[in-house]
Amino acid sequence: MINVTGLNAFYGDAQVLFDVNFSLSEGEVVGILGANGAGKSTFMKSLTGLVKVAPESITLRGNALGGIAPGDIVKQGIAMVPEGRRLFASMTVEENLLMGAFAKRKGKWNLAEIYRLFPILQEKRNNPSTSLSGGQQQQVAIGRALMSNPDILLCDEISLGLAPIVIREIYDALPSIIADGMTVVVVEQDVMLARECAQRLYCFQEGRVALEGRSDTLTRDQITEAYFGI
Numbered sequence: 001m002i003n004v005t006g007l008n009a010f011y012g013d014a015q016v017l018f019d020v021n022f023s024l025s026e027g028e029v030v031g032i033l034g035a036n037g038a039g040k041s042t043f044m045k046s047l048t049g050l051v052k053v054a055p056e057s058i059t060l061r062g063n064a065l066g067g068i069a070p071g072d073i074v075k076q077g078i079a080m081v082p083e084g085r086r087l088f089a090s091m092t093v094e095e096n097l098l099m100g101a102f103a104k105r106k107g108k109w110n111l112a113e114i115y116r117l118f119p120i121l122q123e124k125r126n127n128p129s130t131s132l133s134g135g136q137q138q139q140v141a142i143g144r145a146l147m148s149n150p151d152i153l154l155c156d157e158i159s160l161g162l163a164p165i166v167i168r169e170i171y172d173a174l175p176s177i178i179a180d181g182m183t184v185v186v187v188e189q190d191v192m193l194a195r196e197c198a199q200r201l202y203c204f205q206e207g208r209v210a211l212e213g214r215s216d217t218l219t220r221d222q223i224t225e226a227y228f229g230i
């Protein structure tokens with residue numbers, strides 16, 4: 001579905017991604033691991049048009065994706081749950097969810113389905129998004145991305161800053177999202193979580209892919225070495 005070939009990314013003159021190769025097949029769940037500053041978020045932003053890259057370095061179903069505006073990428077079926085959630089602070093829960101529907105793509109996801117997945121959001125639908133707990137806000141961020149009915153869901157560190165029990169709740173929702181054939185990329189700093197949900201893993205180190213392989217065949221030592229560079 002997505003093919004990334006020789007991807008380089010820059011902030012001004014500073015290069016942060018170097019010759020990254022990556023592939024994602026339909027229906028796959030792929031995990032991206034790496035320490036702080038390894039380039040995971042920049043990679044996700046490259047896939048969603050938030051960081052400009054060479055057009056041919058990323059293709060979606062064979063068509064160049066680099067250089068396309070973020071809103072048009074959502075319309076092509078890629079949605080992101082950004083690191084830090086980035087909810088619209090002045091809006092209610094439901095208004096935030098509805099913002100995700102601007103792409104007007106057809107599919108299963110609508111308000112009723114999001115509320116079925118995360119029932120607490122229905123209860124709090126008229127509350128300001130800022131009044132919710134961190135875990136509930138993360139549910140809104142996931143719901144908002146699903147509202148665009150994406151083919152590919154990109155999740156950037158959805159466990160960050162949450163208590164273990166809340167992380168469990170969030171990750172327990174993934175199977176019912178994936179069940180309908182959604183293709184998912186999960187960026188994680190937590191190796192166990194990534195191994196649990198992803199069939200394949202990529203480990204980023206200083207802007208490069210240091211390791212790639214099936215979750216069930218990569219050893220703990222291989223991952224530790226690629227993760228920390230030791």
Ligand code: ATP
Binds near residue numbers: 038039
């Ligand atoms: P984290 O887990 O801390 O978010 P990450 O693996 O997602 O880390 P990135 O956020 O992609 O890493 O950062 C990769 C490198 O790019 C880091 O050295 C970071 O300081 C730098 N960087 C990130 N955003 C910017 C920016 N807007 N301008 C300049 N440099 C940036």
